[in-house]
Amino acid sequence: xxxxxxxxxxxxxxxxxxxxxxxxxxxxxxxxxxxxxxxxxxxxxxxxxxxxxxxxxxxxxxxxxxxxxxxxxxxxxxxxxxxxxxxxxxxxxxxxxxxxxxxxxxxxxxxxxxxxxxxxxxxxxxxxxxxxxxxxxxxxxxxxxxxxxxxxxxxxxxxxxxxxxxxxxxxxxxxxx
Amino acid sequence: xxxxxxxxxxxxxxxxxxxxxxxxxxxxxxxxxxxxxxxxxxxxxxxxxxxxxxxxxxxxxxxxxxxxxxxxxxxxxxxxxxxxxxxxxxxxxxxxxxxxxxxxxxxxxxxxxxxxxxxxxxxxxxxxxxxxxxxxxxxxxxxxxxxxxxxxxxxxxxxxxxxxxxxxxxxxxxxxxxxxxxxxxxxxxxxxxxxxxxxxxxxxxxxxxxxxxxxxxxxxxxxxxxxxxxxxxxxxxxxxxxxxxxxxxxxxxxxxxxxxxxxxxxxxxxxxxxxxxxxxxxxxxxxxxxxxxxxxxxxxxxxxxxxx
Numbered sequence: 001x002x003x004x005x006x007x008x009x010x011x012x013x014x015x016x017x018x019x020x021x022x023x024x025x026x027x028x029x030x031x032x033x034x035x036x037x038x039x040x041x042x043x044x045x046x047x048x049x050x051x052x053x054x055x056x057x058x059x060x061x062x063x064x065x066x067x068x069x070x071x072x073x074x075x076x077x078x079x080x081x082x083x084x085x086x087x088x089x090x091x092x093x094x095x096x097x098x099x100x101x102x103x104x105x106x107x108x109x110x111x112x113x114x115x116x117x118x119x120x121x122x123x124x125x126x127x128x129x130x131x132x133x134x135x136x137x138x139x140x141x142x143x144x145x146x147x148x149x150x151x152x153x154x155x156x157x158x159x160x161x162x163x164x165x166x167x168x169x170x171x172x173x174x175x176x177x
Numbered sequence: 178x179x180x181x182x183x184x185x186x187x188x189x190x191x192x193x194x195x196x197x198x199x200x201x202x203x204x205x206x207x208x209x210x211x212x213x214x215x216x217x218x219x220x221x222x223x224x225x226x227x228x229x230x231x232x233x234x235x236x237x238x239x240x241x242x243x244x245x246x247x248x249x250x251x252x253x254x255x256x257x258x259x260x261x262x263x264x265x266x267x268x269x270x271x272x273x274x275x276x277x278x279x280x281x282x283x284x285x286x287x288x289x290x291x292x293x294x295x296x297x298x299x300x301x302x303x304x305x306x307x308x309x310x311x312x313x314x315x316x317x318x319x320x321x322x323x324x325x326x327x328x329x330x331x332x333x334x335x336x337x338x339x340x341x342x343x344x345x346x347x348x349x350x351x352x353x354x355x356x357x358x359x360x361x362x363x364x365x366x367x368x369x370x371x372x373x374x375x376x377x378x379x380x381x382x383x384x385x386x387x388x389x390x391x392x393x394x395x396x397x398x399x400x401x402x403x404x405x406x407x408x409x410x411x412x413x414x415x416x417x418x419x420x421x422x423x424x425x426x427x428x429x430x431x432x433x434x435x436x437x438x439x440x441x442x443x444x445x446x447x448x449x450x451x452x453x454x455x456x457x458x459x460x461x462x463x464x465x466x467x468x469x470x471x472x473x474x475x476x477x478x479x480x481x482x483x484x485x
Contacts, residue, residue: 029279031214054280059304064287071293075286078299080210108207 028057028154030082035063035072037100040090045118049085049146056147069096073103076112083153084165089118098131101165105132110166113153115173117141132165135173142176149173194221201326206299209326213301216319219454228321237320238426239349241335241342241371246357247381248334249288250413251422256289258423259330260297267299267328268292269319271312273336274304281305285334299328311336314450317348343371347442351376351426356395358387372399374438375406376429379422383410 034050036043043065050060061079063072076084084104086097097116104112115135116128125136135149152173153163162169194215200208215221223230240248252268259266270285281304286292292300306313312335320331335345346352354375359382372378372395380392392408399405407425411418455461465472 050282054275054282055278057278057280059274059281059283059302061283061302062287063293067293074293077207078210078292079302080214 028151030058030150030154031061031079032058032083032085032150033061033063033072033076033079033081034085034087035067035075036065036087037067037069037072037096038088038090038092039066040088040092040118041065042089042118043087045089046085046087049087049117049143052143052146053085053150055143056150058147058150069100069103072100073107073109076104076109077107081112082157083113083115083150086114086116087118088116088120091119093118093120094124094127097128097133101131101133105166111164113157113163114165115149129172132167134163134165134171135175137175138177140177145176149175194225198226201322204327209299209323210301212322213319216315216322217303217313219315221318222454223318223321226318226322228318228325230317230321233350235351235427235429236324236329237331237333237349237351239333239335239345239352240355241345241352241375242337242355242357244337246337246355247413248337248355249285251355251379251381251411251419252332252334253289253291254411254413254416254419255332255423255426256291256295256298258419260291260295263297264329265297265299265327266330266332267301267320267323267326268332268334269301269303269316269323270334271303271305271316271336273311274306276307279307299323305336308449311342312344312348314446314453317446320348343374343438344442344446345371346374346439347446351429353422353426354378356380356391357382358385358391373402377406377422377425378408380408380410381413383412383417384415 032053034046034053036046046062050062053060061075061081063075067075072084072086075081084100086093086100088096093116097114101114104110104114114133115137116133117137120128120136120138122138128136134153137146156163156171161171163171194212197208197212197215201212212221240252242248249270256266256268268289270283270289272281272283272285274281283302283304285302286300289300291298301319303313303316303319305311308314316333320333323331333345333349335342352371352375354371354377356378357380378395380388380395382388388410392410396405396408399408407429409418409422409425411422413419452458461475464470465475
């Protein structure tokens with residue numbers, strides 16, 4: 001019995017040692033909810049982004065399709081997420097995204113960083129930023145850019161700068177697409 | 178990431194944790210969510226939270242079984258069943274962390290429709306963070322915390338790594354093994370391991386052909402060793418048999434004969450926890466990584482009772 005206990009502990013030690021190079025970025029690991037609000041059924045983009053963020057070392061919670069703003073905010077709240085990524089390709093972003101931002105602030109989740117992606121025309125982005133979103137990514141965005149954005153959020157949050165949806169400040173990510 | 182609010186100084190943190198616990202107990206979801214993050218990050222323990230270890234009253238239930246047998250869907254049905262009876266139920270859904278990136282994709286919520294709409298339900302996703310046994314050691318405290326905050330049942334959904342996944346018995350006081358038909362001969366091969374420790378076996382997807390045969394095969398296989406647990410048929414798709422599963426979960430007692438195995442897993446789990454929460458653990462790991470000593474030497478030097 002004792003030997004078995006030691007073996008398990010040793011296995012764990014070895015795993016820790018092998019994974020040591022990850023420990024550096026463990027402090028940067030964020031909990032991110034990726035959500036699909038509204039009736040839009042195009043989830044390929046959201047799934048690819050979820051996967052890319054996972055590969056970037058983050059813990060990603062995917063909500064599944066066709067969620068209401070209330071359901072999405074509830075998920076962010078219960079999961080204590082640091083970031084929320086919204087995906088929309090149906091044109092409903094102009095209503096749904098600001099509504100979610102509003103609800104987050106109401107629920108005392110103003111410190112959560114909100115970003116979005118999908119088919120969001122450039123001239124429709126300003127109202128979303130004004131609602132508190134920090135980044136909008138269009139088609140053709142490189143995965144690296146998404147993980148860079150999350151790292152930037154972590155750095156800014158770490159030094160006490162405003163990054164949350166309800167924290168004000170004028171920082172937004174200038175995306176490449 | 179550990180939010181600034183939690184990590185801001187030891188004194189501030191202790192007071193904050195107390196405040197959070199008080200709020201969480203009165204039903205503040207945000208406070209419970211924040212506390213669970215502190216639990217997951219290892220910032221608090223049973224002592225610092227003033228939470229007692231749970232007594233075996235059958236309210237912390239582990240669900241395990243191979244990937245794809247329908248654990249999440251079955252949990253969803255149990256959630257709506259218990260919630261409709263006015264009970265509050267919390268879920269800890271564990272998914273694996275990537276051993277390469279240490280990231281994780283936590284997707285169990287997708288199958289649990291109550292998770293983001295039913296106020297009697299609280300679902301929290303946990304990543305394994307590559308800990309031994311496929312379950313993070315923080316799951317035990319998280320479950321006790323949820324019980325303390327008024328949840329009548331806590332369901333722990335495991336990764337579903339397979340028959341050797343028995344660590345769950347150290348956190349849950351009832352263990353349900355979920356099986357499904359059309360896995361055929363695999364069931365025969367799984368007679369050992371978690372199947373022997375399960376307090377209840379549910380053959381899900383009873384609407385599919387072969388479900389009854391699968392249930393019979395399991396019963397036959399377990400009868401050989403004597404004292405088989407109840408084997409139930411249920412369908413998370415149609416809802417058939419869910420009421421009986423919920424009823425049995427309230428009625429069954431801990432499986433006789435499995436006490437020693439449970440005790441062993443609890444011991445190992447406590448051992449891991451004690452070792453990993455040592456103040457000098459990173460120093461120890463760095464020393465081992467540099468090759469200053471082997472792990473075996475370290476253990477022998479630091480745990481002298483081994484040689485006595």
